[in-house]
Amino acid sequence: MADLLQRVAANGDVEAFKALFEAYAPRVKSYMLRQGADAATAEELAQETLLAVWRKAALYSDEKGSATTWIFTIARNLRIDRLRKEVVWQPLPENNDERPSEDPSPEEDLSERERAERVRAMLSELPPDQSEVVNLAFIEGLSHSEIATRLDLPLGTVKSRMRLAYQKIRDALEDLR
Amino acid sequence: MTMTITHHPDVSTLMCCSAGSQPEACAAVIASHLAVCPQCRAEVRRMQKIGVALFEKLEPESVAVPPPVVKLRAAEADDVETSKPCVLSAGEIPQFLVSCVGPCLDGMTWEPVARGIWTHAIALSPGACGDLRLLKVAPGGSFPEHGHVGWELTLVLRGSYSDEFGTFLAGDVADLDEDARHHPVACPNAGCICLMASEHKPPLFGGADRQK
Numbered sequence: 418m419a420d421l422l423q424r425v426a427a428n429g430d431v432e433a434f435k436a437l438f439e440a441y442a443p444r445v446k447s448y449m450l451r452q453g454a455d456a457a458t459a460e461e462l463a464q465e466t467l468l469a470v471w472r473k474a475a476l477y478s479d480e481k482g483s484a485t486t487w488i489f490t491i492a493r494n495l496r497i498d499r500l501r502k503e504v505v506w507q508p509l510p511e512n513n514d515e516r517p518s519e520d521p522s523p524e525e526d527l528s529e530r531e532r533a534e535r536v537r538a539m540l541s542e543l544p545p546d547q548s549e550v551v552n553l554a555f556i557e558g559l560s561h562s563e564i565a566t567r568l569d570l571p572l573g574t575v576k577s578r579m580r581l582a583y584q585k586i587r588d589a590l591e592d593l594r
Numbered sequence: 595m596t597m598t599i600t601h602h603p604d605v606s607t608l609m610c611c612s613a614g615s616q617p618e619a620c621a622a623v624i625a626s627h628l629a630v631c632p633q634c635r636a637e638v639r640r641m642q643k644i645g646v647a648l649f650e651k652l653e654p655e656s657v658a659v660p661p662p663v664v665k666l667r668a669a670e671a672d673d674v675e676t677s678k679p680c681v682l683s684a685g686e687i688p689q690f691l692v693s694c695v696g697p698c699l700d701g702m703t704w705e706p707v708a709r710g711i712w713t714h715a716i717a718l719s720p721g722a723c724g725d726l727r728l729l730k731v732a733p734g735g736s737f738p739e740h741g742h743v744g745w746e747l748t749l750v751l752r753g754s755y756s757d758e759f760g761t762f763l764a765g766d767v768a769d770l771d772e773d774a775r776h777h778p779v780a781c782p783n784a785g786c787i788c789l790m791a792s793e794h795k796p797p798l799f800g801g802a803d804r805q806k
Contacts, residue, residue, distance in 0.1 A: 431664060438661035443654030450655060459655070462664055465668065471664050486642060487647045493614040503618040503719045536643040537650075555613040555645045558654070561606065562744070562793070563615075572745075579606035587640060 418484040428473040430544040437484075438467045445492045452496050452558045462499060466492045483529055496558065534591060540590040550575055597765035599631050603747065604769045608634060612641035619724035619791035623747040623767065626789055630765045685752070691789070692718070695728060699752060699787055702728070710735030710780075713799055725757075725795040729788045731755065731780035737798075739777035744793025746770045753784035769805040 418440060418545075424433035449459035477487055494505045504557040506540050543551065553559045553567065565572045600719075601609075603624055612615040627637050687695060693714045694716045696702055701794055704712035710732035728751075748768040755762055757776040762768055770776070772793075780786035 434664055435661045442657045444649065444652050446655040446657050447652040448649060451652070460657055460659060463657055464659060468662050468664070471662075482785070485650060486646045489646050490642070492649075493645065494664050497614050501618075501722075504622075505614075520667050531786050533643060533647060537647045540644065540647055546641075551609075552643060552648060555608055555648050558615045560615050560617055560620075560738070561610055573773075576604065576606035576771075579609050580604070583609055583641065583644075586644060590640060591619075 422474060422477055422484040422487070425471060426477050429474075434467075434471055437470065437488075441470075441488050441532055442467055445488070445534075448489075448492055448556065449496065449500070451556050452500055455557070458500075460494075462495055466495050466500070469495065483533065500558075535589045538588055539586045543582050543585065547578045547585075549576045551582050554579065597630055598763065599633070599765040601760060601768060602631065602634055603627060603767045605637070606666070607639050607747070607769050608637050609644075612638045613645055616720040617724045617791075617793070618718050619726040620745070620747055622691070622726055623749050623789055623791045626691070627765070627767045629688055629747050646675055649725040688789075697713055699728075699730075704730055707798055711737070711798075717776035723793070725792050725799075727790055727799065729786075729790050731778075731786045733785040734778060734782040735785065736777065736779040739775060741775045742772050742792070744772050746774075746790065746792040746796075748791075749788055749789045751787045754781040755779060755786040755788075756781075 418439070421437045421440075424430040425437065443467045446459045446463040450456065462508045466488065470490045471490055473491070477484075497503050497505045521536070538555060540548065550564055551569070553564045554561075559567060561572055561575050564570075564575045568575070607616070607620070607624065611621060612666060615625065629637060687697060687699060695714060702714055704714055707713050712730040714728040714730075716726040716728065718724065729748075733753075734786045746768075747770075748762070750762045750764050750765055751767050754764070757768075757778040759768060759774075
């Protein structure tokens with residue numbers, strides 16, 4: 418996938434763009450639906466996400482993370498902008514990443530793929546209560562307060578479940594030197 | 595210029611930020627902190643993998659429309675200039691706030707709130723919940739001890755303040771829950787200027803905001 422994105426980035430390759438669209442638009446649509454968009458809007462936002470990928474492709478470099486990471490971030494930001502109609506304060510990941518890491522972390526040597534694999538594995542092992550809050554935040558786009566209301570839990574409980582979940586994922590990344 | 599940052603946002607706040615599910619006011623403070631905090635940037639980078647892993651697991655939904663027709667990229671490419679990283683140094687305003695408040699903390703307009711306390715409200719998107727503002731406290735100035743009706747995030751931009759939780763210097767973030775009580779006192783020499791986001795507008799500022 419990074420390869421397709423590179424071809425779009427380097428040459429404005431229209432065929433590569435079509436392949437990227439086929440690969441990502443259905444998942445972006447699914448994401449937008451989970452974020453509360455209706456079917457027509459979700460489809461429109463999937464198209465817009467991929468168009469943004471086309472326009473911003475020159476900014477992408479595979480040293481800055483996987484193609485999926487990059488496209489997911491664009492979808493996430495578009496969702497904030499269009500579904501919530503709020504200002505997107507977070508830049509694309511490469512804007513935060515372009516300075517060399519000043520605090521080399523132990524997992525820096527791991528390959529991107531290995532790290533992603535570790536995260537997937539750990540996510541599937543999370544206890545249901547932790548997995549639930551993580552999903553509500555990342556996929557349904559709910560804030561801590563909204564999650565607390567949805568699950569009828571104290572805010573502090575939501576936050577501590579999030580912390581516990583992240584701690585496990587962080588540990589999983591760290592012991593894999 | 596280096597900052598020694600000792601107070602960081604809570605991990606759960608950073609996660610919400612990575613997920614893009616945080617309220618706008620909260621996002622503004624966290625983004626300003628990330629601009630000066632490599633440690634939290636690294637955390638958010640790790641957290642991003644959570645979002646991506648969950649995204650990959652979503653069941654694809656068939657898309658009826660064909661791929662949009664795209665032309666030679668050069669013609670439509672975004673201006674690369676729009677994506678400069680934001681830079682913050684002590685005493686300066688985060689780049690993306692400049693359009694709201696101007697480029698310099700010294701040149702801004704401030705509304706007096708109480709003796710030795712001024713504020714400058716920052717407009718959020720229509721419908722966004724929460725409150726975002728700059729806060730300036732004169733050297734040695736203090737707030738009466740108070741609790742909070744919701745979350746509150748404060749990033750020190752210049753000077754420092756101290757309370758029950760410690761001393762907060764430029765770049766530090768205080769991430770307070772609704773049950774937190776404190777009695778902040780600004781640095782006796784330099785005073786303090788902060789960027790503050792809160793779930794509800796603190797009652798103290800009710801009368802001060804002209805534009806709200």
